[in-house]
Amino acid sequence: MPPRTTCWDLEPHTSAKHLILRRYLQAWLPIMTRWNGRVLYIDGFAGPGIYRTGEEGSPIIALKEAIHHTAQIRSQVVFLFIEADPARLEVLKQQIATLQVPSNFKVQCLLGRFDEHLTQVLDFVKEQKRNLAPTFAFVDPFGFSHTPFSLIKRLMQNDKCEVLITFMYEAINRFLSHPDQPANYDSLFGCQDWREASSVEDPQARKKFVHDLYLRQLQVSAAVTYVRSFEMIDPGNRTEYFLFFGTKSYDAVKKMKEAMWKADESGRFQFADTTDMNQSLLFGTTPDFNDLKSRIVSKFRGSQVTVDDVERFVVIETPYRETHFKQQVLKLMESATPPELRIITRTGQNRRGTFPSGTVIEVL
Ligand SMILES: C[S@@+](CC[C@H](N)C(=O)[O-])C[C@H]1O[C@@H](n2cnc3c(N)ncnc32)[C@H](O)[C@@H]1O
Numbered sequence: 527m528p529p530r531t532t533c534w535d536l537e538p539h540t541s542a543k544h545l546i547l548r549r550y551l552q553a554w555l556p557i558m559t560r561w562n563g564r565v566l567y568i569d570g571f572a573g574p575g576i577y578r579t580g581e582e583g584s585p586i587i588a589l590k591e592a593i594h595h596t597a598q599i600r601s602q603v604v605f606l607f608i609e610a611d612p613a614r615l616e617v618l619k620q621q622i623a624t625l626q627v628p629s630n631f632k633v634q635c636l637l638g639r640f641d642e643h644l645t646q647v648l649d650f651v652k653e654q655k656r657n658l659a660p661t662f663a664f665v666d667p668f669g670f671s672h673t674p675f676s677l678i679k680r681l682m683q684n685d686k687c688e689v690l691i692t693f694m695y696e697a698i699n700r701f702l703s704h705p706d707q708p709a710n711y712d713s714l715f716g717c718q719d720w721r722e723a724s725s726v727e728d729p730q731a732r733k734k735f736v737h738d739l740y741l742r743q744l745q746v747s748a749a750v751t752y753v754r755s756f757e758m759i760d761p762g763n764r765t766e767y768f769l770f771f772g773t774k775s776y777d778a779v780k781k782m783k784e785a786m787w788k789a790d791e792s793g794r795f796q797f798a799d800t801t802d803m804n805q806s807l808l809f810g811t812t813p814d815f816n817d818l819k820s821r822i823v824s825k826f827r828g829s830q831v832t833v834d835d836v837e838r839f840v841v842i843e844t845p846y847r848e849t850h851f852k853q854q855v856l857k858l859m860e861s862a863t864p865p866e867l868r869i870i871t872r873t874g875q876n877r878r879g880t881f882p883s884g885t886v887i888e889v890l
Contacts, residue, residue: 532617536578539758539766544584546785547664549789551591552595566659569585569608575618584664589627604659605631609637648680663687667694670698670710673714682749692769702736708721716747752774754779756798758796766795779842815850831889860878869887
């Protein structure tokens with residue numbers, strides 16, 4: 527049950543999310559503000575900005591990241607914090623009042639529902655025949671109502687928009703057969719296919735069905751170029767939620783994966799990359815380079831490819847990072863006896879064990 531009090535205890539699975547948000551914003555803010563005079567940060571389910579024992583909530587985390595960023599941010603950053611509960615919004619305003627917000631940051635605390643406010647913002651931009659500023663939207667509800675897929679789709683039709691959605695699997699799964707809920711599920715998924723989920727008896731298969739349906743809706747119906755999903759697993763091995771990240775930017779995928787690989791070091795929770803539920807992988811402190819090697823070999827064996835193609839494969843189709851494959855995999859394959867890869871052309875100084883961009887390899 528969602529808490530009824532204005533502030534509540536910070537759960538470990540929430541602090542995991544905050545770590546990821548913080549790390550990702552550290553990367554997003556300087557990149558986006560370098561090339562754009564104005565960017566927008568939306569926290570659609572903002573909360574009070576503080577937990578019961580004083581920890582920061584997501585709006586304060588975002589604001590502080592921007593205020594204290596080492597790269598001085600000169601562009602205008604507009605923060606839209608939307609919160610439906612008046613008492614929580616009041617506490618959030620008090621929290622913000624304690625910060626020294628620079629004059630190029632504009633903070634708006636909006637009382638009401640995420641879907642209503644975001645619709646107004648998008649309608650306004652449309653009426654003005656303008657483009658929405660590059661936007662990062664954090665959609666972090668307690669449950670699953672009032673997060674219509676149609677709105678996420680509309681948001682993502684704008685260039686340079688990114689979204690991080692907490693997909694509350696536990697709650698979603700629990701009410702699948704509830705007679706009062708069909709309209710909410712139709713809205714959440716943007717289609718009626720979820721109805722098949724309640725007849726999937728095996729819990730893992732059902733989880734995969736529900737996850738894959740939402741992933742497919744983002745990829746196909748909303749045409750989001752890159753969608754990645756991450757599963758938050760609690761110490762009892764239960765799925766607390768999935769995080770779905772959607773972007774049109776390849777570099778953003780790299781940054782989000784960096785945030786994920788760094789986030790899971792406390793041991794109080796585990797994150798898994800679940801973009802492909804058949805090949806999901808727990809983030810640990812050390813990547814499993816043997817697994818990465820076998821994924822690269824099965825994809826490219828017998829073909830000649832550039833290392834840039836291999837990098838795109840690693841970043842987009844595996845849970846691993848662009849920093850994981852050259853020294854730890856390709857170099858060992860080149861020096862293996864017999865060699866497991868052959869250099870066709872190497873750019874740069876042609877030093878063994880190096881794989882500059884443009885280098886062509888054959889996976890043997
Ligand atoms: C999970 S909490 C948000 C926590 C916050 N994002 C954080 O990480 O610190 C969800 C918040 O959304 C608010 N809320 C519930 N329904 C809402 C809606 N339709 N629109 C906006 N806020 C809503 C709740 O009052 C609650 O404060």
